[in-house]
Amino acid sequence: MPVPAATVLAMLAFAANSVLARLALEAGAAEPLAYTGIRLVAGAATLALLVAWQDRAVEGPAGWSRALRSGSWAGAAGLFGYAIAFSIAYVVLGAGTGALILFGAVQAGMLAWAIVRGDRPGWLEWAGLVLALAGLAYLVAPGLAAPDPAGAALMVAAGLCWAAYSLIGRGSRHPLADTAGNFLRTVPAAIILLALGLMQAAPSAAGVLYAVLSGAVASGIGYAIWYRALPALSRSRAAFVQLTVPALAAAGGVLFIAEPLTARLVAASVLILGGVALAVAAGEARRRAG
Numbered sequence: 531m532p533v534p535a536a537t538v539l540a541m542l543a544f545a546a547n548s549v550l551a552r553l554a555l556e557a558g559a560a561e562p563l564a565y566t567g568i569r570l571v572a573g574a575a576t577l578a579l580l581v582a583w584q585d586r587a588v589e590g591p592a593g594w595s596r597a598l599r600s601g602s603w604a605g606a607a608g609l610f611g612y613a614i615a616f617s618i619a620y621v622v623l624g625a626g627t628g629a630l631i632l633f634g635a636v637q638a639g640m641l642a643w644a645i646v647r648g649d650r651p652g653w654l655e656w657a658g659l660v661l662a663l664a665g666l667a668y669l670v671a672p673g674l675a676a677p678d679p680a681g682a683a684l685m686v687a688a689g690l691c692w693a694a695y696s697l698i699g700r701g702s703r704h705p706l707a708d709t710a711g712n713f714l715r716t717v718p719a720a721i722i723l724l725a726l727g728l729m730q731a732a733p734s735a736a737g738v739l740y741a742v743l744s745g746a747v748a749s750g751i752g753y754a755i756w757y758r759a760l761p762a763l764s765r766s767r768a769a770f771v772q773l774t775v776p777a778l779a780a781a782g783g784v785l786f787i788a789e790p791l792t793a794r795l796v797a798a799s800v801l802i803l804g805g806v807a808l809a810v811a812a813g814e815a816r817r818r819a820g
Contacts, residue, residue: 536759537771543752545778548629550744551620552787553736560737562617564727568738570613570713570720572745577710580754584706600704601711608695610716614723615688622681624789626780626799627669631682633776634666634802635689636696641809643697651809652816658809665801669794676794705757713750769810773803 531539554560560568581596620628641659645651651659670682695712702708727733733741760768776799783789 531755531758533759533762536755537763540752540756540759541771541774541778543748543755544772544775545629545782546748546752547616547744548620548625548632548779549782549786550740550748551617552625552628552783552789554733554740555617555621556787560733560741561727561731562614562621563723563730564733565737565741566613566617567720567722567724567727568733568741569617569745569749570610570716571724572742573749574710574713574717574720574745576746576750577706577713577753580750581707581710596704596707598711598714600707601709601713601715602698603715605695605698605708605712606715608691608698609712610719611691612688612695613716615684615691619681619684619688622678623685624677624780624795625783625787626776626789626791626795627677628681628685629776629779630669630795630799630802631666631677631685632689632692633772634662634806635686636693637806637809638663638666639690639693640697643693652812654812655809655816658805658807658812660805661808662802662805665798665805668801669798705760706754709753709757764814770807773807776803 551565554565555562578598581600616628616632623631638659641651641655670676670679699705699708699712763771780789780791780795780799784791
């Protein structure tokens with residue numbers, strides 16, 4: 531598959547996670563615990579099958595078990611924290627709003643960790659971060675169009691968990707296998723979530739379908755496509771293309787869920803995505819100069 535096509539498909543898959551969650555959770559087709567459990571199990575099964583297929587072609591029949599030996603418990607904890615906070619937050623957040631908060635929190639968390647580890651951003655990077663944080667503050671400020679504060683806080687937590695997950699997996703030589711291993715490690719906790727969710731309310735057939743599509747297609751196959759494209763993308767280009775995910779999620783919310791596209795969301799998107807783009811571009815220029 532050509533790199534541009536793979537990149538577009540991966541971004542659509544990532545945005546679809548937000549839309550699918552809203553379709554299931556906003557309409558009450560599933561409650562968040564069961565939805566998360568089904569999503570993680572479906573993702574684990576799909577990724578394990580993809581790694582098994584890849585390894586049979588390359589290493590022979592014994593290679594199918596590599597997914598069980600890959601990943602880490604720390605990575606699995608970050609993944610699980612992201613998934614459960616993401617689902618609960620989307621009970622009350624719109625698709626575009628949630629994706630924007632998630633994306634901003636991920637970038638802020640990764641930059642904060644770099645600073646703690648001794649990186650010293652230049653003034654343009656600081657300006658971009660301040661701009662993005664101002665956009666996030668404006669988005670969640672009290673007012674008629676403000677998102678639910680508890681939902682926003684949970685989505686920030688999901689973003690920080692995803693930032694930790696990304697940092698733990700940075701430099702992985704086999705990202706697809708490691709992702710499969712991390713998903714597989716979440717399965718026992720996912721089954722507990724599913725049981726707890728079923729005690730509250732059984733999901734409808736549509737709710738199960740949305741969760742399976744999120745885990746198997748938007749997450750499992752989406753990650754597989756992304757990891758095929760990623761080696762051909764520079765670090766900055768990979769970061770820039772991910773700026774499209776909140777916009778795609780917002781468009782999906784408008785098209786499939788009839789969510790309103792408010793002036794506050796548009797303005798906050800410009801500030802957050804513009805600030806992140808400025809920080810990424812300035813950081814890349816500083817690294818090249820150094």
